[in-house]
Amino acid sequence: MTKFEDLTIQNNFLFQQVMRNPRICKRLIEELLNIKIAELSYPYAEKTIQTGVDNRGIRLDIIVADENRTHYNLEMQVKNNKSAETGEPLLPKRTRYYQASLDMDLLGKGQNFDKLNDTYIIFICAFDLFNEGRYVYTFKNKCLESPNLAMGNGATVVFVNSLGSKGDISPMAKNFLAYVNNQTVSDGFTEEVDAAVTALKRDSETRRQYMLLEMALHDERMEGRREGRMEGRSEERAARNRDIALDMLKDQYTLAQILKLSRLSKEEIYALAQANNLQVIE
Missing domain, CATH: 1.10.10 (Arc Repressor Mutant, subunit A)
Incomplete structure (x- = not known):
């Protein structure tokens, strides 16, 4: 368990709390995806920070939507967990679970599939998942036989590599990734992010939520070990x-x-x- 005082933006709990600031969250999405958003909302405010234990364990979600009802699911990922059996990274397959969970929330009972909104699942990683040195890896479903033919199901998965050096991203995005790596404040945006981090670490309610989360994680791990034994x-x-x-x-x-x-x-x-x-x- 990391001490609350030692948390940085790399900690997913703290990252999610910072992203509850709509101005910061909006600017980050715009810079990472090179898009413009007129308005950002939190359609699942009560689910933004989910600290309960469900059938797949604990998940921390930040889900926001723009004026076109495109939904964005963001998460910070520090450790490149791999399968004990194959040695392959687990994160790509986790995106399938995240997409399914997001779609279940978006599609009401009895609604047609055309009601599903476009979605972006964004993982900001403190490692290079695909070892190509790119800042950003963007995945959409395309036809293997005709690479220019997109399925058009509206689902996009983006892996952002804080250690990247290749690709065209904005200076602000680069500065944010540098802040993820070493907490270097180098422009107005990272100054705003750092101020939000400092304020949250002084907030007693945020500390209490973190402690509750860590206790839930500890209980889940202990239960898993007990069942394993x-x-x-x-x-x-x-x-x-x-x-x-x-x-x-x-x-x-x-x-x-x-x-x-x-x-x-x-x-x-x-x-x-x-x-x-x-x-x-x-």
């Missing part, structure tokens, strides 16, 4: 029971005796016998 012990018991049953089958114990001592079911014993070319004595 229970699952591990259950697997150990099952393996031990199979070993007992196998030894008894080899020693030609009866089915009733094996059932009593191994605690396996009749079906499991027959399957074990078949797999090891052994006979079950009724």
Whole structure:
């Protein structure tokens, strides 16, 4: 757990709190995406900072919409988590879950799909996810056989690399990414962001929310470890029971005796016998 006093804009909780300032959030989106927004709103104000535990764990969301009802979902990402099985980054697949969650919020029950708004999922990363040195990686669904043919489903995913050096982004965007890396204040925008960070770190209610979030995260981790230990012990018991049953089958114990001592079911014993070319004595 990072001490509240040591938080920087790289901490997603603090980033989300800063982005609740519509002027800062609007300017950042405009600079990163090279667009102009007339007006920004928070259509899910109560969901802007979600510190509850749901079926996929804890998520911090900042969701805003412009005058055209295009929705933007922003998050700060510091660690490039990878799959234990494949070693591949998990962030690209997380975008599928985020997009599905966002679409569920946008589409009311019984509404047609054409009511889905255009969306941007924006991850500001303190690492280069794709190792090409670009400031920005923008993804839209396109046809492989005809690269100029876009699906046109209105969904865009943007990965912003704070360590980038390639690509054409505005000086203000570059200054903000430098601020993400080392808290360097170099223009009016980063000065405003830094002032917001300082004010939030002096706010007792923000401190309380952070502590509640950290406690929820801690409880979730502890529950996961407890379930993992229970699952591990259950697997150990099952393996031990199979070993007992196998030894008894080899020693030609009866089915009733094996059932009593191994605690396996009749079906499991027959399957074990078949797999090891052994006979079950009724």
